[in-house]
Amino acid sequence: MTTTHSFHLGLKIGDLQGATLAILPGDPNRVKKIASLMDGAKYIFSNREFTTWSAKINKETVIVCSTGIGGPSTSIVVEELSQLGIRTFLRVGTSGAIQKYIKIGDVLIITAAVRCDGASQHFAPLEFPAVADLSCTIALIQAAKNIGIKSHFGVTVSSDTFYPGQERQDTYSGRVIQKLRGSMEEWKNLGVMSYEMESATLLTMCLSQGLRAGVVTGVIVNRTQKEIPNVTLIHHTEYMAMKVAIEGAHIILSKSNTFLHRYAE
Numbered sequence: 001m002t003t004t005h006s007f008h009l010g011l012k013i014g015d016l017q018g019a020t021l022a023i024l025p026g027d028p029n030r031v032k033k034i035a036s037l038m039d040g041a042k043y044i045f046s047n048r049e050f051t052t053w054s055a056k057i058n059k060e061t062v063i064v065c066s067t068g069i070g071g072p073s074t075s076i077v078v079e080e081l082s083q084l085g086i087r088t089f090l091r092v093g094t095s096g097a098i099q100k101y102i103k104i105g106d107v108l109i110i111t112a113a114v115r116c117d118g119a120s121q122h123f124a125p126l127e128f129p130a131v132a133d134l135s136c137t138i139a140l141i142q143a144a145k146n147i148g149i150k151s152h153f154g155v156t157v158s159s160d161t162f163y164p165g166q167e168r169q170d171t172y173s174g175r176v177i178q179k180l181r182g183s184m185e186e187w188k189n190l191g192v193m194s195y196e197m198e199s200a201t202l203l204t205m206c207l208s209q210g211l212r213a214g215v216v217t218g219v220i221v222n223r224t225q226k227e228i229p230n231v232t233l234i235h236h237t238e239y240m241a242m243k244v245a246i247e248g249a250h251i252i253l254s255k256s257n258t259f260l261h262r263y264a265e
């Protein structure tokens, strides 16, 4: 199915100039920053939490579009951009580490997500795994290496809420419902790296519909030490994750990368 105008993103097919890859930050304020790190950054449209710019990598158009926070708005972005021709999605976001060995400022390449969201269940039953595309994951790992950033790869939990779903106790009510008490310790013991809020929806949607998706997040807090991130540490970490996403896009679009192309075709 194709459409000429998207209801939420406000995009027309011509705006994409044949782009097949989109970089998806959560925060609309990150869109211009990401596009400006590439060639020919151009504002396209903004509506609600969805801001869209385009830019070029090696003369090929790449779309940068914010998802807002959480699965429901992410699912809208993936649906409307895939209707307009996008086939590869790279999420770039922030996350809270739950393993002691992960430091603030490290980047996490997400291979799979624990589906503690609601939106992904509208696309595939819970037994279906939220797994990243292998070629995107390899490209992001290579990208972090090229840039010289410390990266880890593994699983994240995607939660619908920032506070109780990630077992934060220091809240207005101080209450975490019984079902979620001890959940952080459990994920930690199972080797999960982090919490964030969109990957499960993105990865489930893409894997179940023949689309490619990869995820890189910058670690802005370590939950084994602290509940709330320190805002002064966020910008550098965000910047490093953005650099990895752009370099990853570069690798994915590079025609000389025969291994990735053979794998993806």
Ligand SMILES: O=P(O)(O)O[C@H]1O[C@H](CO)[C@@H](O)[C@H]1O
Residues within 6 Å of the ligand: 025, 026, 027, 068, 069, 070, 092, 093, 094, 095, 162, 196, 197, 198
């Ligand atoms: O920085 P972004 O991409 O928004 O990602 C993380 O930050 C938000 C919560 O503060 C959630 O969207 C979470 O997934």
Ligand SMILES: O=c1cc[nH]c(=O)[nH]1
Residues within 6 Å of the ligand: 094, 095, 096, 097, 162, 166, 195, 196, 197, 220, 221, 229
């Ligand atoms: O702890 C964190 C940090 C960023 N985003 C999240 O969802 N959780």
